[in-house]
Amino acid sequence: MSLRAQLEDILKELKSTGDIEASAIVSRDGLLIAADISSSVNADAFAAMSATMLGAAETAMSELGKGMPDRVVAESSSGKIVATGAGERALLVVMTTPKANLGLILLQLGKASKKVEMLLG
Amino acid sequence: MKVISGIPVLDEMIEEIPEGKVLTYWIDPEVEGNVFAMQTLFTNLERDCRCAYVTLTYSPEVVVSEFNEFGWDVENYKNFNIVDLHSAYVGLPSNCKYSADPTNVDEVNDVLMKVIENCDLVVVPVSSIIDVCGESSIECIGEWCDFIRDKSSRLVFTFVSWPYPEKIENFIKVNSNAIVRVGGVHHRVILGYYYGVVKVDWKNIKSKAILFKLVRPGGVRAYIPKILVTGPYNAGKSTFVHAVSMRSISVDRLGTTVALDHGHLEYRGFSIDLFGTPGQERFDPILKIIGKEALGVILVVDSTKPETFPRAKQMLESVAHFGLPYVVAANKQDLPGALPPEEVRKKMYLPEDVPIIPVSAVNGEGVYEVIDSLLGLLTGRLWVSEDEPESTA
Numbered sequence: 001m002s003l004r005a006q007l008e009d010i011l012k013e014l015k016s017t018g019d020i021e022a023s024a025i026v027s028r029d030g031l032l033i034a035a036d037i038s039s040s041v042n043a044d045a046f047a048a049m050s051a052t053m054l055g056a057a058e059t060a061m062s063e064l065g066k067g068m069p070d071r072v073v074a075e076s077s078s079g080k081i082v083a084t085g086a087g088e089r090a091l092l093v094v095m096t097t098p099k100a101n102l103g104l105i106l107l108q109l110g111k112a113s114k115k116v117e118m119l120l121g
Numbered sequence: 122m123k124v125i126s127g128i129p130v131l132d133e134m135i136e137e138i139p140e141g142k143v144l145t146y147w148i149d150p151e152v153e154g155n156v157f158a159m160q161t162l163f164t165n166l167e168r169d170c171r172c173a174y175v176t177l178t179y180s181p182e183v184v185v186s187e188f189n190e191f192g193w194d195v196e197n198y199k200n201f202n203i204v205d206l207h208s209a210y211v212g213l214p215s216n217c218k219y220s221a222d223p224t225n226v227d228e229v230n231d232v233l234m235k236v237i238e239n240c241d242l243v244v245v246p247v248s249s250i251i252d253v254c255g256e257s258s259i260e261c262i263g264e265w266c267d268f269i270r271d272k273s274s275r276l277v278f279t280f281v282s283w284p285y286p287e288k289i290e291n292f293i294k295v296n297s298n299a300i301v302r303v304g305g306v307h308h309r310v311i312l313g314y315y316y317g318v319v320k321v322d323w324k325n326i327k328s329k330a331i332l333f334k335l336v337r338p339g340g341v342r343a344y345i346p347k348i349l350v351t352g353p354y355n356a357g358k359s360t361f362v363h364a365v366s367m368r369s370i371s372v373d374r375l376g377t378t379v380a381l382d383h384g385h386l387e388y389r390g391f392s393i394d395l396f397g398t399p400g401q402e403r404f405d406p407i408l409k410i411i412g413k414e415a416l417g418v419i420l421v422v423d424s425t426k427p428e429t430f431p432r433a434k435q436m437l438e439s440v441a442h443f444g445l446p447y448v449v450a451a452n453k454q455d456l457p458g459a460l461p462p463e464e465v466r467k468k469m470y471l472p473e474d475v476p477i478i479p480v481s482a483v484n485g486e487g488v489y490e491v492i493d494s495l496l497g498l499l500t501g502r503l504w505v506s507e508d509e510p511e512s513t514a
């Protein structure tokens with residue numbers, strides 16, 4: 001199976017757990033690697049913003065000597081965005097429904113990000 | 122009649138597909154490379170060339186709808202012909218002007234030669250023919266290649282490179298005057314598709330891999346995933362990104378960029394993503410994150426503020442030290458006291474060969490000249506003529 005197909009499988013599996021509406025694997029420098037996002041969303045821009053969000057949070061936290069954040073969560077009344085590192089080169093970001101159980105999502109996200117890290121290093 | 126490839130960058134490289142030549146798109150199975158041949162055909166159809174498309178595994182209706190998917194309304198062109206090997210293959214009558222039974226070698230040969238006599242360009246799915254008719258069909262294909270040599274036509278082959286016996290691969294290589302490889306890449310973290318010239322016997326060139334995207338409608342676009350737009354605070358970077366992009370967003374707070382600008386642009390066969398950086402020094406960590414893997418840099422400076430030029434130089438050094446091509450946009454030329462480009466060059470101590478373009482981003486003046494200039498530098502690096510020494514970049 002091609003690398004792309006394997007990465008897309010990881011995203012499909014995430015979606016099948018429910019409550020995850022969209023997801024993407026993004027390079028640390030903001031380029032889209034793989035996505036499961038409706039075509040109405042500007043996926044390239046979403047990717048760039050996710051990388052900036054995580055990168056800025058990592059910089060802010062390590063400036064304070066608190067190490068690296070495990071994730072960045074943004075919440076609104078219509079949903080959540082969670083971005084987490086997936087190895088040195090990539091990050092994983094998901095968009096959830098408003099009712100999503102964050103604990104459960106984080107568990108799934110943790111597993112998925114390990115898989116991405118194994119594939120992309 | 123001159124026939125061209127219709128593929129961005131490739132056209133500049135090989136100029137044309139001369140009469141009597143065979144060009145093969147050598148396609149990795151994971152890539153929708155057929156689009157290259159379709160784009161070559163449609164480009165020439167629009168230029169009034171007589172074109173034919175041989176189909177075996179797809180019905181003529183499916184072929185037309187595949188063209189339509191990319192916005193190519195082939196059915197409205199009188200100079201478009203389908204050579205239908207499909208109907209006989211599935212046992213249906215054909216209603217195309219040219220048709221043949223693929224299992225009958227003589228019939229196929231007769232029709233193909235007639236088509237070659239009557240068309241400027243014939244697209245043939247050689248790997249499908251080999252799949253259906255077996256290895257021996259290469260003899261037949263070889264005859265077409267010989268036949269076309271002294272005709273005023275060209276053959277464009279699509280060869281999907283499944284693991285065929287070496288004999289078949291060699292046959293295709295030997296019989297092709299030009300081979301364009303279309304494949305998948307996994308270059309660092311960029312997962313994408315590329316094409317490149319492997320061989321061309323009417324030009325002395327070497328090409329590098331060119332990333333591409335398929336756009337529907339539109340077809341093959343050379344893909345430039347990241348051009349960085351950087352420069353000092355308030356120089357007009359965000360304004361520039363918005364002025365050139367079809368769609369763009371900025372994360373600006375209190376009138377300054379705190380994260381980035383992102384813009385997308387489809388231009389002259391290219392699909393380009395622009396990343397604008399914040400200008401203020403306190404955001405430099407972000408510049409480091411998103412500045413990676415850029416393919417080129419646009420440095421925007423406020424031509425009325427020479428005191429900001431050292432900062433501009435410093436930003437350029439932090440992103441362009443790997444020999445990335447860059448151009449300078451000497452912005453705010455509409456304001457009184459704006460330094461002309463040559464003054465900017467002097468004050469910044471920039472080499473003579475660095476393009477410095479006068480721009481007024483608010484009025485949209487000069488912005489596409491900047492893009493043209495950078496594309497010129499970028500595509501100049503994608504291929505080299507072997508007659509000239511390779512530039513040291």
Ligand SMILES: Nc1nc2c(ncn2[C@@H]2O[C@H](COP(=O)(O)OP(=O)(O)OP(=O)(O)O)[C@@H](O)[C@H]2O)c(=O)[nH]1
Binds near residue numbers: 357361480
């Ligand atoms: N007169 C004039 N004003 C311009 C031009 N381009 C930009 N400006 C103005 O300059 C100011 C800064 O423009 P921005 O595009 O936000 O500059 P920037 O480089 O993105 O700024 P930062 O992100 O804060 O570093 C705005 O008020 C613009 O309207 C121009 O060509 N002429």
Ligand SMILES: [Mg+2]
Binds near residue numbers: 378397398
């Ligand atoms: Mg800005």
